[in-house]
Amino acid sequence: MLYDRIFAGALLVLSGLIAWTAFHFDVPFQYEPLGPKAFPIILSIMLAACCIWLIAKPDKNAWHPNKEVLTKIIIGLVIMVVYAALFEEAGFIIATTIVGAIFSWLFGEKPLKAFLYALALSVISYFLLADLMELNVPTGLLLGDL
Amino acid sequence: MDILHYLSIGFSVALTPLNLGLVLAGCFIGTLIGSLPGIGPINGVAILLPLAYSVGLPPESALILLAGVYYGAEYGGRISSILLNVPGDAGAIMTTLDGYPMAKRGEAGRALALSAVSSFFGSIGALLLMVIFAPLLSKLAIQFGPSEYVWLMIFAFTCLATMVGKRPIKTVVGVVIGLLFATVGIDSGTGILRFTMDIPNLFDGVDFLVVVIGMFAISEVLVLLESWARNDLKLTPVGKSFVSFADLMAVKWVVLRSTLSGFLIGVLPGTGASIASAVAYGTEKRFAEGHDDKFGEGDIRGLAAPEAANNAAAAGSMLPMLTLGIPGSGTTAILLGALLMFNVTPGPLLFEQQPNIAWGLIASMFVGNIALLVLNLPMIGVFVRLLSIKQSYLVPVIVMLTFVGIYSIHGDSFDLFFMIVLGIFAFILRKLGFSLAPVILGLVLGEVLEENLRRALSISGGDWSILLNGTMTYVLAFATAAALFAPKLLKILKK
Numbered sequence: 179m180l181y182d183r184i185f186a187g188a189l190l191v192l193s194g195l196i197a198w199t200a201f202h203f204d205v206p207f208q209y210e211p212l213g214p215k216a217f218p219i220i221l222s223i224m225l226a227a228c229c230i231w232l233i234a235k236p237d238k239n240a241w242h243p244n245k246e247v248l249t250k251i252i253i254g255l256v257i258m259v260v261y262a263a264l265f266e267e268a269g270f271i272i273a274t275t276i277v278g279a280i281f282s283w284l285f286g287e288k289p290l291k292a293f294l295y296a297l298a299l300s301v302i303s304y305f306l307l308a309d310l311m312e313l314n315v316p317t318g319l320l321l322g323d324l
Numbered sequence: 325m326d327i328l329h330y331l332s333i334g335f336s337v338a339l340t341p342l343n344l345g346l347v348l349a350g351c352f353i354g355t356l357i358g359s360l361p362g363i364g365p366i367n368g369v370a371i372l373l374p375l376a377y378s379v380g381l382p383p384e385s386a387l388i389l390l391a392g393v394y395y396g397a398e399y400g401g402r403i404s405s406i407l408l409n410v411p412g413d414a415g416a417i418m419t420t421l422d423g424y425p426m427a428k429r430g431e432a433g434r435a436l437a438l439s440a441v442s443s444f445f446g447s448i449g450a451l452l453l454m455v456i457f458a459p460l461l462s463k464l465a466i467q468f469g470p471s472e473y474v475w476l477m478i479f480a481f482t483c484l485a486t487m488v489g490k491r492p493i494k495t496v497v498g499v500v501i502g503l504l505f506a507t508v509g510i511d512s513g514t515g516i517l518r519f520t521m522d523i524p525n526l527f528d529g530v531d532f533l534v535v536v537i538g539m540f541a542i543s544e545v546l547v548l549l550e551s552w553a554r555n556d557l558k559l560t561p562v563g564k565s566f567v568s569f570a571d572l573m574a575v576k577w578v579v580l581r582s583t584l585s586g587f588l589i590g591v592l593p594g595t596g597a598s599i600a601s602a603v604a605y606g607t608e609k610r611f612a613e614g615h616d617d618k619f620g621e622g623d624i625r626g627l628a629a630p631e632a633a634n635n636a637a638a639a640g641s642m643l644p645m646l647t648l649g650i651p652g653s654g655t656t657a658i659l660l661g662a663l664l665m666f667n668v669t670p671g672p673l674l675f676e677q678q679p680n681i682a683w684g685l686i687a688s689m690f691v692g693n694i695a696l697l698v699l700n701l702p703m704i705g706v707f708v709r710l711l712s713i714k715q716s717y718l719v720p721v722i723v724m725l726t727f728v729g730i731y732s733i734h735g736d737s738f739d740l741f742f743m744i745v746l747g748i749f750a751f752i753l754r755k756l757g758f759s760l761a762p763v764i765l766g767l768v769l770g771e772v773l774e775e776n777l778r779r780a781l782s783i784s785g786g787d788w789s790i791l792l793n794g795t796m797t798y799v800l801a802f803a804t805a806a807a808l809f810a811p812k813l814l815k816i817l818k819k
Contacts, residue, residue: 181756196504203516208513212781225501237757251751265737277723278723281716303728315728315731
């Protein structure tokens with residue numbers, strides 16, 4: 179099965195959904211001839227036409243990931259999701275140390291060195307970002323009173 | 325002289341201590357980002373944008389910083405092209421062809437120096453052209469009505485589709501996806517909610533920054549994860565770095581031609597530095613016919629041409645962005661989005677009503693290019709050393725900055741998850757051979773396109789013929805048709 183066909187098929191379904199949703203917008207009043215429905219409907223028709231073309235004439239699959247690569251990408255994704263979940267709750271320093279260490283390790287660093295690097299990175303960055311640049315960086319569990 | 329008057333306003337903005345510091349920082353970061361393979365200018369600008377926004381920089385200062393990163397990266401891209409045979413960014417691909425052979429011959433210093441000077445002249449040449457043409461173009465554009473803007477955008481998308489990537493149809497899909505993203509949120513005309521799926525975070529529309537960072541930075545991390553392999557790249561020793569007068573004289577016409585063509589290609593919407601450098605290299609090879617046996621083996625003409633062209637294109641792509649509000653490349657699309665975030669609407673009025681922004685940026689680019697010449701000639705050693713930063717140190721920093729940047733906008737974890745989802749989507753797009761620049765162009769132009777289309781049709785009372793009404797609309801429609809069929813005609817002519 180060609181990836182292009184799967185993807186274009188999914189987009190085709192999506193374009194149908196978009197057109198259907200747009201068609202059923204509840205517009206109580208409108209001062210201009212075109213209104214809020216027309217533009218999305220035109221776009222969904224264009225998208226659908228392109229998708230049908232792509233289904234008819236797909237490219238060959240150019241992506242051949244092996245198991246190792248796929249595992250790495252999935253690990254990367256999972257730790258980014260973990261980062262997003264921890265960011266506010268656990269705070270910047272803890273979250274960045276954990277996630278930074280795993281990323282550093284994924285790119286070939288030895289575990290201990292990766293951990294130390296991520297720890298230093300997160301502590302230094304915290305003070306740079308929060309104090310010097312006065313950004314909204316969550317403190318979380320550690321340093322709650324600072 | 326109006327131009328001199330405005331330029332003096334520009335320099336008074338660009339030379340304040342804050343802006344001077346920012347232009348230097350931007351150029352330094354840009355050169356660094358450009359030289360590191362993997363992260364290109366688009367990612368650099370994307371990652372820095374939310375930080376610049378949250379820190380509360382005034383719009384002209386933010387733009388000066390981000391633009392510095394953009395053109396700085398066009399300088400930096402050549403460093404790894406020459407030393408490692410790995411282009412630092414897309415605009416530097418052609419630089420590997422003659423730059424790396426020179427380095428292998430032990431002339432890395434000569435190659436780095438000559439390409440820095442070519443980059444400098446390319447940039448300055450394009451900037452001078454911009455100073456001349458920006459007021460003219462904005463005078464023309466001030467007469468544009470909604471129909472003209474609709475055509476202008478269709479023209480931009482057509483150029484993008486026919487000139488970028490192998491499959492035009494995939495570019496069109498990308499543009500339409502971007503345009504659809506732009507329709508999410510409250511409709512400004514009627515106040516109804518569109519495609520928000522009852523998620524309150526989407527009522528204001530899809531946040532531009534979340535889309536840009538998700539699609540570029542997050543997907544880039546995934547690509548890096550995929551392509552990373554444990555290999556220690558061997559740096560070629562730089563040797564003595566010098567520019568000889570004889571070298572400069574040998575390439576002066578090459579640089580001039582490449583600057584002109586690079587500028588023009590940069591101005592064309594949708595086509596940026598990578599196409600400009602390829603065209604310049606091809607042209608010079610043809611010009612040298614008969615004496616071109618050295619091309620590809622370390623000919624200085626083949627080194628100077630793409631470097632002058634990609635820098636000229638970077639400056640050139642700012643022209644339509646500032647005067648028309650139509651970005652000339654993916655990175656300028658992000659700069660345009662940045663301006664819109666600061667409630668500054670680029671367009672013909674920008675030059676008259678907010679000269680501190682438009683002319684401040686232009687003046688800062690003169691300053692920045694001089695700074696870049698200094699960074700890239702006597703201080704080149706610093707960047708060469710930074711080139712050996714390991715990915716294991718770099719990637720955690722990228723991931724951290726993207727998360728901090730996005731979180732600092734609204735302080736809401738929803739944006740972080742949404743960013744990751746968009747990153748996965750963009751990764752799939754990239755793997756299937758779609759490029760991401762069209763999506764971003766669609767996203768920034770979507771609202772303007774719809775607004776102008778609706779305005780045009782309310783003027784005409786729903787009559788679509790208003791789109792072909794007046795000389796300028798004919799010209800733009802013809803240009804669109806030309807952009808659509810030119811590649812096919814060229815193919816037939818070649819046979």
